[in-house]
Amino acid sequence: MGCIRNCYGKSAWPKPAVFGYFRGVRRRIVFVPLVCLLAASCLAQNAPSRDQWGEQFNSPGAKLTYKETGRTRTPEKTVITYNLFVSGLPKNAHYVLWVLHVGDDPQAISDADWNDEGKLVRVLADPGHHIAEDPIGAKVSGGKGEPTQFALISDDNQSRAFAEIIPFPMEVNQGPCHLSATETGPYYFGMLIKLTGLQPNEELLVDRRSEGEGGQGKAKADEQGSYRVNFFPRVKDENSGMAKFRVTARSCKIGIEFPWGQGSYQAQ
Secondary structure, three states: OEEEEEEOEEEEEOOOOOOOOOOOOOOOEEEOOOHHHOOHHHHOOOOOOHHHOOHHHOOOOOEEEEEEEEEEEOOOOEEEEEEEEEEOOOOOOOEEEEEEEOOOOOEEEEEEEEOOOOEEEEEOOEHHHOEOOEEOEEEEOOEOOOOEEEEEEEOOOOOEEEEEEOOOOEEEEEOOEEEEEEEEEHHHOEEEEEEEOOOOOOEEEEEEEEOOEEEEEEEEOOOOOOEEEEEOOOOOOOOEEEEEEEEEOOOOEEEEEEEEEOOOOOEO
């Protein structure tokens, strides 16, 4: 067994195997049907910029959420189905649902509307014309710590809402602290580390290591008792390795380790 390890206590993680390393883009999400492949209304909308994704770019009062409706295990992976829900956006506009995977460009998925509950649909129910509602069911799979991001955007780009789903989070807890690591570069070459549960402005000692390289440095939590930092564990002339990230603070001692590079990715 490999592990995602809190350096002061650990949780199990099956040892990853080689999964398409440098042999093309990994595909983790399936929508059925992919109506935007042919819909001119979808194709007319420009892809949102990769650097403008995230809840911080939501329109004021807007929110995109999700609810799991089922999961299926195949020989290769687990596929989870979600319904998406929106609130706080005006309905008097045309919207397109987009998706963004790690290492990919944004892709238009479907024209989108929503019912009275806020559930995203392709077609609203019309009993008078014997038309059934057609929900947009997102089927998501992925590896440990791998996010799938969604965006619901109006044609004039003035109304937007974003959501991120991480079906298999890479995380540890220690006392009041919670640490998560989210993949930002394929094969864990880039990771976003988030730590919560600290005291406001608490002093931190941060230790980053990867294949014998790295070191310690001082940092500070923000006024909300949180700390976040990007971690790029790749080492020159190495195709793979193990990375370790540890934080020592008055509130807790917590850390995580994970493989990167060749052989690091495994669909869950």
